[in-house]
Amino acid sequence: MFPGREEAFEEGAIKTMDALSDSTGFLGYMILKQIGVCAVGSFMLDPLSMGETLQTLGANPPRNPRPLFKTLDAIPSPPEYLIHSEWDTTEMAQLGFAKVLVNHNIRKIHDDGVMAHLIRGPYTIFFRPMMEEAGWRSFL
Structure with missing residues (x-):
């Protein structure tokens, strides 16, 4: 476009x-x-949260997940x-x-x-x- x-x-x-x-x-x-990308749904979390997720292969969610960006930031x-x-x-x-x-x-x-x-x-x-x-x- x-x-x-x-x-x-x-x-x-x-x-x-x-x-x-x-x-x-x-x-x-x-x-x-x-209109954008869902950071949480795409597992685009802060590095600490991603590490916590990978340590348990996703069995336990991260304690305080923070997305790297807002949906509309990824237009x-x-x-x-x-x-x-x-x-x-x-x-x-x-x-x-x-x-x-x-x-x-x-x-x-x-x-x-x-x-x-x-x-x-x-x-x-x-x-x-x-x-x-x-x-x-x-x-x-």
């Missing part, structure tokens, strides 16, 4: 995903922006985003995302709104859910 282009990227990503939303099998999406620069989308099947997701390349209207939205603002290209990964419960999908 080029510095200062976050709003334009976010707007372009929303427009792109909205344009894809009428694709067969599309269930919904959400855009996540990383990535440039910002990092994750666009999560849900589809009926992996095949429908692959076909849906292919529309970005072949549908001229969607490609224009994507090129101008997303690609024009990236320093590093997008990376598309497909996952298969291990636990399937569709009740939460209405919130996407």
Whole structure:
């Protein structure tokens, strides 16, 4: 992400995903922006606390753990985003995302709104859910 282009990227990503939303099998999406790192959850503690943790292989928590930083101190620069989308099947997701390349209207939205603002290209990964419960999908 080029510095200062976050709003334009976010707007372009929303427009792109909205344009894809009428694709067969599309269930919904959400855009996540990383706002920092949890020091305690990442075991980024002060050296004394880390030593206490390692001495017992984590069996006993440190007496007075102090994180090395606050969550918002670790905001990535440039910002990092994750666009999560849900589809009926992996095949429908692959076909849906292919529309970005072949549908001229969607490609224009994507090129101008997303690609024009990236320093590093997008990376598309497909996952298969291990636990399937569709009740939460209405919130996407």
